[in-house]
Amino acid sequence: QVQLVESGGGLVQAGGSLRLSCAASGFILDNYAIGWFRQAPGKEREGLSCISSSIISGGNKTYYTELAKGRFTISRDSDKNMVYLQMDNLRPEDTATYYCATDLRRTPDSTWYNGMDYRGKGTLVIVSS
Numbered sequence: 001q002v003q004l005v006e007s008g009g010g011l012v013q014a015g016g017s018l019r020l021s022c023a024a025s026g027f028i029l030d031n032y033a034i035g036w037f038r039q040a041p042g043k044e045r046e047g048l049s050c051i052s053s054s055i056i057s058g059g060n061k062t063y064y065t066e067l068a069k070g071r072f073t074i075s076r077d078s079d080k081n082m083v084y085l086q087m088d089n090l091r092p093e094d095t096a097t098y099y100c101a102t103d104l105r106r107t108p109d110s111t112w113y114n115g116m117d118y119r120g121k122g123t124l125v126i127v128s129s
Contacts (some may be wrong), residue, residue: 009123022083022100033108038096047113049074053106097122
């Protein structure tokens with residue numbers, strides 16, 4: 001069974017940083033592209049970043065939407081079977097539930113930012129002004 005679990009959310013002041021973690025059970029994260037998304041109350045889901053599988057040629061390619069460019073960084077730790085989202089210079093409008101997801105593909109679909117099939121329950125990030 002594919003399961004994803006996020007952690008690392010919390011309350012942070014504007015300008016601060018957080019690192020979110022994504023752990024998996026039922027499959028090996030390294031083998032697949034993993035994306036990060038967020039959803040604020042009353043708003044639609046937003047794609048942030050994606051990283052391709054690390055086991056393919058040219059793997060660990062990263063992708064960012066305009067929302068995430070310049071402030072968010074996605075990375076992997078293969079030894080720990082984890083994917084991270086480093087978020088810097090956080091703003092109150094970044095307040096949302098953040099979750100990781102996968103389509104169990106080696107490379108992300110061209111429209112990955114619209115959503116992926118399997119996702120975790122999310123971790124809440126609150127940025128105070």
